[in-house]
Amino acid sequence: MTIASPPSPSPGSGTVAVSAPASPLSSWTRKHLLGLEDLSSEEIMAILETAQSFAEISTRSRKKVPAMQGRIVFNLFFENSTRTRTSFSLAAKRLSADTQDFSVSASSLSKGETFIDTAKNIEAMGADVMVVRHPTPGAPHLLARHVKASIINAGDGAHEHPTQGLLDLMTIRKAKGRIEGLTVGLLGDIVHSRVARSNIWGLTKLGANVILCGPPTLVPRSMERLGCEVANRLEDILPRCDVVNVLRIQFERQQGGLFPSVGEYSHSYMMTQDRVRMAKPDLLLLAPGPINRGIEMTSEVADGKHSAILDQVTNGLAVRMAVLYLLSGKMDSRTTQAD
């Protein structure tokens, strides 16, 4: 609790820096968040820095700021999700926005209404932001071309899940102090994973080395084109990894036959204590959740000291607040009378 005169780069240590971490961007120019592929490294860093500031709000007893008062955030989820939808709703509420869930099963889509008509109806109700999850890759991009609201991609098929990528980056950065130069292993079902794609874009843009690891059916060699190393034996890469992100087997996206059996997959790729011991002593383990205990990792690893699974959930809230906040500056000009 001292007075820090020199700019100190350690936020939250009890000292107050004169100039808060210099932001890589002076202003935000994007209206939508569709994927990390589109973003520059400066834009990604701006979101991470902003999220760092929002993390502080969640530590207050009164966890709410008025930044998005009077805005409406709609959750349009055409695929099951609990964690992501809850996290977005809570993030919006902490910014004082009103939130509304749009439940697909109860909707007119089942009566034949098109996706875009549904979105236009929601827009007519005054939505400023639509948080969209859809099984079809590119669905949020399609909406962004047809509605005036800001679109946030909350997962489109196996394409991208940008806020998950961002919260993984934030968790790594908080634990390791940096992203650049780290070696990050993405383990498991890479080919069906939107989380993997958003991780690959985000990590490589910020200068990490990415190794994709899993059976050849789930990690095709062709993914080397994304600037990653591809490996099939987990034991070969573990000693080099600073971080391993353990992806879920997407049973719902697989047609089957991509590996002989769940037991065989676990035998080769499950994170066990023995495998953790092969890695660096400060290995950081991430998992986007929901985790299948006993398939992708053992319970003792999931609950062990290397695991940052619950930090990811906490950071996810801060990242989504940051994204909502930054995009809300670019929302429909009807509601922002520029001076």
Place this chain on the structure above:
Amino acid sequence: MSSNEETVCGAEETEALIAGVGRKIWDGRRPGEPFYLIGVRTRGVPLAQRLAQELTLLADDEVVVGAVDITLYRDDLGCGRRWPVLRGTEIPFPVDGAEIVLVDDVLFTGRTIRAALNSICDLGRPARIRLAVLVDRGHRELPIQPDVVGLHLPTDRSDRVRVRLHPLDPAEEIVRVLAVSRPSQSDRSPAP
């Protein structure tokens, strides 16, 4: 950019003003309550830290400084073309029951201070908040007045007043940047 800049105070005068503000803060203090300074980002923070150095000498005890970022509480959020990236609020002490001196470099419309007060009150219920500013340039748009002022500076509403402080700026000074259309010297606005 510096062509229509007018120096109001040089380094020594600025230093003296800061010392004077520190003494006035100390004189108005209520003994017995935990006492903290909170600087408004950006220039309020180094100013608060300078004042804390003065006050630490007077109090013979360390005076802790916090920082408040008012961005999320602005009444013009989203109205401008520029969308500010957050600098973060860092208040490393409980505000409940404390005597707080809110510190900013220049007091103008009062809107920043309104936002800072809302922000601090969201963190708890201080016993008292006072406002200390280095320069009061007038033209209030809200009923907010400072408790401690270094310098009353009459200005035109369209002027800008800049306080430059170490370590954010290379030289310490207070300058008035005259509006382009306005001839130098006319101080027609009354000081509060």
